Amino acid sequence: MAAKKKANKKTAAEKKAAEKAVAVTEAPAEPPPVEMVKIKVDGKEVEVPKMTKDWEGNPRPTTMLEACEIAGHDVPHYCYHKKLPVAGNCRMCLVEFGMPAMDRATRQPILNEDGTPRIDKMRLPYDPSLPRGAIACATPIAPGMEIYPSSDWTKQMREGILESLLINHPLDCPICDQAGECKLQEYSVEHGQAESQFAEVKVHKPKNVDLGPRINFDAERCVLCTRCIRFTKEIADDDALGIVNRGSYNTISTFPGKKFDNNYTLNTVDICPVGALTSKDFRFQMRVWFLKETKSICTDCGTGCNILVGSREEKIYRFEPRENDAVNSSWMCDSGRLNYKWVGREDRLAQVSGTRFTDRNQLGSWKVAIHEISEILRDAEQGSVAIVGSAKSTNEELYLLSQLAAKTGAITDAVQRLGSGDGFLSCEDKNPNSNGCRLTGFCFTEFGINTSKIEEGIKNGAIKTLIVFREDVTKQGIPVKLLKKLDHLIVSDLLPTKTTEHATYLLPGAAVMEKRGTMVNFKGRLQKFMKAVEAPGDARPEWEFLHELVFNVTGNNGYSTIEGLFNQMATDSKAFKELKWAEIGDTGVEVDI
Amino acid sequence: MPKEHRLILKHIDAEGYTRDIKCYMKNGGYKTLEKVLKSRGKKEGDKKYSPQEWLRQEVLASGLRGRGGAGFSCGLKWSFVDRRSGKPIYLICNADESEPGTFKDKQIIYKDPHQLIEGMIISCWANDVNLAYIYIRGEFVEGAQILEEALVEARKKNFLGNKVCGTDFKLDIHVHRGAGAYICGEETGLIESLEGKRAYPRIKPPYFPAVLGLYMCPTIVNNVETLCNVKHIAKMGSAKFAALGTPRNTGTRIVSLSGQIKNPGYYEVEVGHATLGELIFDKNFGGGLLDGHELQAIIPGGSSSKVLRAGEKFKVKKPGPDGKPVETEVDLLDLPYDFDSLMAAGTMSGSGAIIVMDDSTDIVEALANVAEFYAHESCGQCTPCREGSLWMSKALHRLTHGEGRKEDRAYLQRIATNIQGRTICAFGEACAWPVLSFMDKFGDEFEARGEAHEKAKETEVGGFVPHKVAASPDS
Ligand SMILES: Cc1cc2nc3c(=O)[nH]c(=O)nc-3n(C[C@H](O)[C@H](O)[C@H](O)COP(=O)(O)O)c2cc1C
Ligand code: SF4
Ligand code: SF4
Numbered sequence A: 001m002a003a004k005k006k007a008n009k010k011t012a013a014e015k016k017a018a019e020k021a022v023a024v025t026e027a028p029a030e031p032p033p034v035e036m037v038k039i040k041v042d043g044k045e046v047e048v049p050k051m052t053k054d055w056e057g058n059p060r061p062t063t064m065l066e067a068c069e070i071a072g073h074d075v076p077h078y079c080y081h082k083k084l085p086v087a088g089n090c091r092m093c094l095v096e097f098g099m100p101a102m103d104r105a106t107r108q109p110i111l112n113e114d115g116t117p118r119i120d121k122m123r124l125p126y127d128p129s130l131p132r133g134a135i136a137c138a139t140p141i142a143p144g145m146e147i148y149p150s151s152d153w154t155k156q157m158r159e160g161i162l163e164s165l166l167i168n169h170p171l172d173c174p175i176c177d178q179a180g181e182c183k184l185q186e187y188s189v190e191h192g193q194a195e196s197q198f199a200e201v202k203v204h205k206p207k208n209v210d211l212g213p214r215i216n217f218d219a220e221r222c223v224l225c226t227r228c229i230r231f232t233k234e235i236a237d238d239d240a241l242g243i244v245n246r247g248s249y250n251t252i253s254t255f256p257g258k259k260f261d262n263n264y265t266l267n268t269v270d271i272c273p274v275g276a277l278t279s280k281d282f283r284f285q286m287r288v289w290f291l292k293e294t295k296s297i298c299t300d301c302g303t304g305c306n307i308l309v310g311s312r313e314e315k316i317y318r319f320e321p322r323e324n325d326a327v328n329s330s331w332m333c334d335s336g337r338l339n340y341k342w343v344g345r346e347d348r349l350a351q352v353s354g355t356r357f358t359d360r361n362q363l364g365s366w367k368v369a370i371h372e373i374s375e376i377l378r379d380a381e382q383g384s385v386a387i388v389g390s391a392k393s394t395n396e397e398l399y400l401l402s403q404l405a406a407k408t409g410a411i412t413d414a415v416q417r418l419g420s421g422d423g424f425l426s427c428e429d430k431n432p433n434s435n436g437c438r439l440t441g442f443c444f445t446e447f448g449i450n451t452s453k454i455e456e457g458i459k460n461g462a463i464k465t466l467i468v469f470r471e472d473v474t475k476q477g478i479p480v481k482l483l484k485k486l487d488h489l490i491v492s493d494l495l496p497t498k499t500t501e502h503a504t505y506l507l508p509g510a511a512v513m514e515k516r517g518t519m520v521n522f523k524g525r526l527q528k529f530m531k532a533v534e535a536p537g538d539a540r541p542e543w544e545f546l547h548e549l550v551f552n553v554t555g556n557n558g559y560s561t562i563e564g565l566f567n568q569m570a571t572d573s574k575a576f577k578e579l580k581w582a583e584i585g586d587t588g589v590e591v592d593i
Numbered sequence B: 001m002p003k004e005h006r007l008i009l010k011h012i013d014a015e016g017y018t019r020d021i022k023c024y025m026k027n028g029g030y031k032t033l034e035k036v037l038k039s040r041g042k043k044e045g046d047k048k049y050s051p052q053e054w055l056r057q058e059v060l061a062s063g064l065r066g067r068g069g070a071g072f073s074c075g076l077k078w079s080f081v082d083r084r085s086g087k088p089i090y091l092i093c094n095a096d097e098s099e100p101g102t103f104k105d106k107q108i109i110y111k112d113p114h115q116l117i118e119g120m121i122i123s124c125w126a127n128d129v130n131l132a133y134i135y136i137r138g139e140f141v142e143g144a145q146i147l148e149e150a151l152v153e154a155r156k157k158n159f160l161g162n163k164v165c166g167t168d169f170k171l172d173i174h175v176h177r178g179a180g181a182y183i184c185g186e187e188t189g190l191i192e193s194l195e196g197k198r199a200y201p202r203i204k205p206p207y208f209p210a211v212l213g214l215y216m217c218p219t220i221v222n223n224v225e226t227l228c229n230v231k232h233i234a235k236m237g238s239a240k241f242a243a244l245g246t247p248r249n250t251g252t253r254i255v256s257l258s259g260q261i262k263n264p265g266y267y268e269v270e271v272g273h274a275t276l277g278e279l280i281f282d283k284n285f286g287g288g289l290l291d292g293h294e295l296q297a298i299i300p301g302g303s304s305s306k307v308l309r310a311g312e313k314f315k316v317k318k319p320g321p322d323g324k325p326v327e328t329e330v331d332l333l334d335l336p337y338d339f340d341s342l343m344a345a346g347t348m349s350g351s352g353a354i355i356v357m358d359d360s361t362d363i364v365e366a367l368a369n370v371a372e373f374y375a376h377e378s379c380g381q382c383t384p385c386r387e388g389s390l391w392m393s394k395a396l397h398r399l400t401h402g403e404g405r406k407e408d409r410a411y412l413q414r415i416a417t418n419i420q421g422r423t424i425c426a427f428g429e430a431c432a433w434p435v436l437s438f439m440d441k442f443g444d445e446f447e448a449r450g451e452a453h454e455k456a457k458e459t460e461v462g463g464f465v466p467h468k469v470a471a472s473p474d475s
C-alpha cells in the first residue's frame, strides 16, 4: 500500500540526497516559490497555497476545508481525515460559497459598479432560493472564490445533517466510552438545534458486536463515515471491513465468518468519530476526561511509534498513537498499544535486594548498595569486569554504562532481539534502542558477539564481576552455574528472572513510562519520552543511580537532571551533534547512524 | 393528430422481425458501421477533422441529448473525455433501466440487440475505445443472455474483435449483469459496481467519469437509447437527425406510458411533436383514461420527476411569429413532451416514462409507495439521503396507516428540502422531488388526511401518541 511504501522507504536515494546536501558547500538552491491563491473566507481575504499535500503526501489542489483552516475556521467534519483518502459521504462539511461571475459569451469576469468582480453565491439550478453547498473536504479552491463557513445557509445545512445523524442515534452517552471525545456530542452542542422533530420509530441495528478480538462494534452509534473501512483497506492493507444492507439499514461488517483481526485494528477506535468502535481492552475502564496524557514512545520494536500514555493516579489505562509523520504517521500497532499491563504487574521489582542482603538477613538499601558497588568497581582489576547491557535501555543509561566500562576496562555486550516485521510499522528489530546502543559506544557492531568471551572469562576466573542491565543472561548462554562462580553479580531489572534470582545486588529499575530519556529508532531518529507514572516502591530510573555510580567510580561529574545528562552525552558522542535536550522536540530529530 | 415516428423501434414488433444478426443485416444492419469505418474525415474552413473527430462533431451538431434521465448533450459529454491521459478510454452502455415506469431500453435489448451493438461499435470507434461494457439490470436475466448471443454473432462476423470489418480498429464488448439495485444505474455507482464494488456513487469532483471513470480511466457512460441514436445520426447525418423533433430537442424519444389509461405501452415520437395530452388521450397512443374516470395527476418522466396536477397551467416560452421567444400560458395537457418544456413546467422528462393517475388513485398512498421505493433503494452512503429517505417513508407510512398529523405536510417538506442538493448523487433529488412536488400540488390532501387521523384519535381514549407508531415499511 501507498502508506506502507512511504513508511518503509527511508530510501537509499533519500539518504544519498542528505549526504549530497552536506557534501556540497554552496548555498542550497532556493525552493521554488509556493503559488498562492487569493480567496475570501467569511468576507476576509486570505492567501492560501494553490496546492496542498493529500493523505499520501502527493500535491493536489488545496481544498476549501484546508483554506478555511488557514483562515482560522474549523469546518466540522466526520468522514474527512487528513491521513485517509477522501470519501465525502457525511456531508457535515457542506458550506455555502460564491464564485466570480463569468460572462458566458466573452469568458470575461462580470464586474460590479465599483469595478470589483461580481461574486455569485451558488444556488441550486432548479431552485435558486436554496444554496448549492459544496463539501469543503473535497472541493478545490479557485481564485476569487468566497467561502462562507459561518453563514446562515451553511449553519442551516449543518443542522440538517446533524439532525439526520441523530434521528436514529441511540443517544446513550451516559454509558458510551466515546463520551468526552465524541464528535457527535461536540457538534451537537456547537451546531445542532435544541430539539429534533423526529416523530418516527428509530431504526434498530446490532449492538455489542464482536467485530474482532480487540474491537467491539455498536452499529446504532455508527455514523457510517467509513473511516474504519478506509483505514483498514488503505493503511493496514487488509480489506476486512465493508458495509452490508442498504439505506438507513447500512451496517459496518466483516466478511461472513471472518473477524477483524490485523495488527492495526485499534487505530480504527481512535479515528471513529463516535463511540461505535470501542477497544475491548479500554471499554468501561475509565472516563477519558480523567486521564492524564503524557508524551512518550512505544518501545516494543525499533520503530518507536510516538504515543500518548493515558494514566490516572499512577496507573496506565491506555496508549494512543501520537502523530509523527517521520515515524508512525498517526498510527501504531495493536501489540505495541496493548503492551502496557506488565508495567503495573504485582511482581515488579520494587526493592533493592540480592544475596548480599539476604545472606546477612538485611534489608537492601540504595545507600548501601551504591556505596558497596562503587567500591567493588573502583577496586576492580582492569578486565575483571564485564557488562551486559540492553538495547531496551535509554541512551543516557547506555552512555553511563559505557563510562563504567571504559574505567574498568570492561568487556561489554547487548542482546539482539529479532522478530518479524510487517513492512508497515512493526519492524524486525524488537529492541527499541539498538542504534542508541551503538551510538553511545556501548556496543560497536553486532550484539551478542562478546557473550562467549564473557562466558569464557567467568569460566577461567578472569572475570569476577558481571553487571547486567535489563537482560536475563541465563538465556544468552551464561548458565546459573557460571553466575554462581562470580564474586559479584550486579543486576538491574524490572521483573524477576533467573539472573535476578542470583544477583548479589539487585537494583530495581524503571519502565519507560516511569522515567524520562531518549532512544534512537531503527531509522536513526532520536526521540525523547516523558514520565507518565511513578516507578513502584523503591525502584528508580536507572540513569539516576548510574550517574551516582559513575561519579563515585570515575570522578566524572554526574548530572542530576536528565537534561544535563543528555547535553553532556551529546557533547561527548559525535553522533548526537551537540544537541540540547530542549532541541529534540516532541517528534525527535534525525541523527547519523 | 401526431403519430408515432419509429426510428429506433422501426423493426421492433414488425411481422417476422427476429433479433438474430441475419435478420438485422437483411434489414440494412451494420451497413452504417461499414460506411463509418470507410469515412474520410472532413475539412471545414481551416479546420481538419479526422474521421473520428468528424463523427463526434456530427453527434454534437445533431443536438442529441442523453435519454437516460438528465438529458445532457451527448456530443458535449464526449467532448469532455480526457484524450491526452495516455490511459485507455472506456465506454459503458447503461442498460440498468430501473426508474419506475420505464421500460423502453428493454424493448431494444430483447427485440433488436444488434441495433444497440452497432450503435456502441460506432460510438467506440468515434471515441477511440477498444473495450466497452454493457451494464445490464440484474433482473434482465434473459436480456443478458440475448446480448451475449448477439455479441457472439457480431464477433463471428468480425464486427467485433482485433480487426473490426478488416480495419485496424480493435474492439470487444462485455456484458456485465447488475447487482439488483436502482443505484447501479447512477453512472458512478455503476462504475463502482462494474469494478466489483458496492455501487456507492463517487464524489464529483474529483471523479468525473470523463476523466477518472472506470479503473480511474476516462469513461463514457451512455444510455441504451442514446447509443442507438448515434447509429442513426451516423446513418442519416446530423442535419437530417436534427430536423426531427424541435430545435434543442432533436430526434425521437421512446415514451413509456403507464398508469390508468387504455393503452399502456411504449411509443416512439419526434421529441416535442406530441403534447402530454395527446400522448395520454390520442388513440394512437394512450387512448384515454379508463371509462368513468378523470385525470388527477401525471408523473411525466419516471417516478423521480415532479408530479403535475390535472388542470395546472404553466408559463412556457415559445418562439413567436418573429422567432423571438414569447411567454405563453399553457395547460398541462398542452405541454409538448420535450426536455425544455417540461423543465419550464418545473419538472422533467427524465427517462421518458409517463405515469398517469386518475381520480381513483389515493394520492397519499401513491406518494407513500414512491417514497418506500426510494427508502429501499438509497445506497445509504451519504447522510441526508440515507436518513432522510427512510424518514420520509416512515412519515408517509403513518399517513397511510391512521397515524398522520396535520403538521406532516410541513414536516415532510422540511425533510425533503434538507436532502435535495446536499447529496453525493442525484438520488437525493430523486427521492426529494416526489415528496416536494406532492406537497406542493396536493398538500391540502395530506393535511386533511393528517387532520382526520388526529380527530379520530382525539375521540379515542388516551389520545394521539406519535411515538407509538406501528412497524414501518422495511424495518
Ligand atoms: C439514481 C439514478 C439512477 C439512474 N438510473 C439510470 C438507469 O437505470 N439507466 C440510465 O440509462 N441512466 C440512469 N441514470 C442516469 C445516469 O447516471 C447517466 O446520467 C446516464 O446513464 C447517462 O446516459 P445518457 O447521457 O445517455 O442519458 C440514473 C441516475 C441516477 C441519479
Ligand atoms: S464504525 Fe466509526 S469509523 Fe467506522 S463507519 Fe462507523 S462511525 Fe465511521
Ligand atoms: S510498530 Fe513497533 S513501535 Fe510502533 S506500536 Fe508497534 S511495536 Fe510499538
Ligand code: SF4
Binding pocket: B183, B200, B201, B377, B378, B379, B380, B381, B382, B383, B385, B386, B423, B424, B425, B426, B427, B428
Ligand atoms: S444520494 Fe443517496 S443514493 Fe446517492 S450516494 Fe447519497 S445515499 Fe447513495
Ligand code: FES
Binding pocket: A076, A077, A078, A079, A080, A087, A088, A089, A090, A091, A092, A093, A094, A135, A136, A137, A138
Ligand atoms: S467531511 Fe464528510 S463530506 Fe466532507
